[in-house]
Every structure is written in structure tokens, then in C-alpha cells.
Amino acid sequence: MAQSIRDVMTQNPECVSSDTSVVEAAKLMRDKDFGAILCMDDDQVSGILTDRDIAVRIVAEGQDPNSASVGDIATKDPDTLSPDDSVDDAIKLVREKNVRRVPVVEGAKPVGIVSIGDLAVERDEDSALADISSEPANN
DSSP states (O other), X not given: OOOXXXXXXXXXXXXXXXXXXXXXXXXXXXXXXXXXXXXXXXXXXXXXXXXHHHIIIIITTTOOTTTOBHHHHSEESOOOBOTTSBHHHHHHHHHHHTOSEXXXXXXXXXXXXXXXXXXXXXXXXXXXXXXXXXXXXXX
């Protein structure tokens, strides 16, 4: 069983500036097959944008994704973990904050994202969430 976040996180997260358009971010998510992007300002993680944020905060509200920026809709100042934090620390944070993904930073540099799927695969590999999370992407 993995002891640290470093062992379970998805490494090298995609990062964009807060002024990147939502359309550009969505295309990046599609092309690279992931559901979250970190928003960066002044070389620091300032937010996290998920595919659900785009659906709920832009599409469902009838906003124009070409004129909205990542900084407009990203969840601001997300809690973060260190790669040396334990898997238990991540599980506790996900439960307390009711979030699905947590940026992982070393110093101020983003080095990964850990998701509830990553944690399920690590701690309960027979769960439905672990099964879904370990499957190849739908294309």
C-alpha cells in the first residue's frame, strides 16, 4: 500500500493562466483526456478548473465559453497537498472539503493532482469507483 501522495497522484498536471479562455481549457482537457486543470497566477496555484465547473458554471448558466476565462469560474485558492503527505491526509482533506481533486504542490510548484479515483484505487481496489478509475479513457 502506498504511503505518500507521490505514489498515487497523477504527475505533471496541466496548468494555464487565469486569463486563458474556457474554450481553450476545455479543448486541452479533451485533447489530453483529463478532467481538471490548475489555474496559475504569479507562479502559484490560484485555482482549479474541472470539466464539471465548465458544465455547471458556464453551459448550464447559458454563458459564452469564448468570452469567459478560467479565472472567472475556477475554484479559487484550493487546498493543496504536498507529495510527501500521506494518503490518509488526502482522504481526510477530500472528506472534510467535499472535493474530488486536490492539487499537489512542492514548494510553490504544482507537481500533481490526486483524485478520489486515485485514492479509491489505492485503498479499495475492489470498489466500483476504483474499477471505473482504472479503466482506459473513453474516446
